[in-house]
Amino acid sequence: MGNSVFQGKSTRRTSAKFIGLRKVAMLRGKEIENFRHDPVMVREVMSVFGLKPGDTVVDATLGLAGHSKIFAEAIKPGGTLLGIDWDADILEEAKSRLSESVGVTKHFVHSDYRQIARCIRELGLVPNGILMDLGLNSAQIDDPTRGIAFSTEGPLDMRMDRSRGEPASALLNRLSPHEIEKLLFDNADERWAKAIGKKIVELRKEAPLRTTTDLVNAVLAAVPLGARDKRIHPATRTFQAIRIAVNNELEGIDEALVDAANCLADKGTLIVLSYHSGEDRQAKHAFKELAATKEFEDLYRKPRQPESDEISRNPRSRSAKLRAIRRVLT
Ligand SMILES: C[S@@+](CC[C@H](N)C(=O)[O-])C[C@H]1O[C@@H](n2cnc3c(N)ncnc32)[C@H](O)[C@@H]1O
Numbered sequence: 116m117g118n119s120v121f122q123g124k125s126t127r128r129t130s131a132k133f134i135g136l137r138k139v140a141m142l143r144g145k146e147i148e149n150f151r152h153d154p155v156m157v158r159e160v161m162s163v164f165g166l167k168p169g170d171t172v173v174d175a176t177l178g179l180a181g182h183s184k185i186f187a188e189a190i191k192p193g194g195t196l197l198g199i200d201w202d203a204d205i206l207e208e209a210k211s212r213l214s215e216s217v218g219v220t221k222h223f224v225h226s227d228y229r230q231i232a233r234c235i236r237e238l239g240l241v242p243n244g245i246l247m248d249l250g251l252n253s254a255q256i257d258d259p260t261r262g263i264a265f266s267t268e269g270p271l272d273m274r275m276d277r278s279r280g281e282p283a284s285a286l287l288n289r290l291s292p293h294e295i296e297k298l299l300f301d302n303a304d305e306r307w308a309k310a311i312g313k314k315i316v317e318l319r320k321e322a323p324l325r326t327t328t329d330l331v332n333a334v335l336a337a338v339p340l341g342a343r344d345k346r347i348h349p350a351t352r353t354f355q356a357i358r359i360a361v362n363n364e365l366e367g368i369d370e371a372l373v374d375a376a377n378c379l380a381d382k383g384t385l386i387v388l389s390y391h392s393g394e395d396r397q398a399k400h401a402f403k404e405l406a407a408t409k410e411f412e413d414l415y416r417k418p419r420q421p422e423s424d425e426i427s428r429n430p431r432s433r434s435a436k437l438r439a440i441r442r443v444l445t
Contacts, residue, residue, distance in 0.1 A: 167190070173196075191217070250394075383441070415437075
């Protein structure tokens, strides 16, 4: 896994130059070290958690440890940190970024957060805080070997955990036009879902889709010039919808949140940061269900969003929505 060099070339006549793509080939492991990911809504997360020395925190979406580095400072000495991520390369990098955080017991687990209750139970932890910062980090988006971004050419893979599942190319070379249309519409409200589904199936008869360029070209061929929104690239929603499908990203978030909340210590807090309406909807329903038991207090009726200074510093935070629930046993 990892360390693979992408050397594929688009087989289609429409060249990367035509759609303005950057062609990048790189050794993935080396590049991750240089990636920066600004943790989102840190002020709000820290004020809701109210962590103190000795506390236990679970970062269920460890990423590049942006939040966890700050948690480690707050819970030392004597605190415990569990970091979970389903991306093995990211987990390794996070481990190294946290190596200087001392005075804290650290556990790292390569897993899907939908297994969070098992991970916590096996380590015998009773967390004071659990964070689920959903989605991807910048390193994953910008890594051309993953094929997540339409702006760089790479293999059409999109899997977060490359040790299992089906790459995007296999999915798109297999589904019917109607199934592709449904996927694009359900996961990203793509207006041109039908035309894009038809075009993908038409083009793959010529040659199977292999690269991000192949998919961008299918979208550009399907969406009429006059109908394009100047603010976002026509392939934005298609790429988002397919990535969500490849990784099953929207399935079972609500159950994972309920499982996570039920692991909390008395007065412990679960925070979820979401970036997609389908994720926030599940968080809202899960928290409503939990609050109805009277064992939990939903801290915000409406989700909190980043302040304008954060959005101007870190534009990728603009769609973030924060919800929080606290366990109250006594
Ligand atoms: C937005 S990033 C987290 C960034 C992190 N808070 C930071 O500040 O560096 C989300 C991370 O969650 C991971 N992730 C997404 N879905 C996951 C899942 N179902 N199970 C485990 N990890 C997941 C991704 O691989 C990614 O590294």
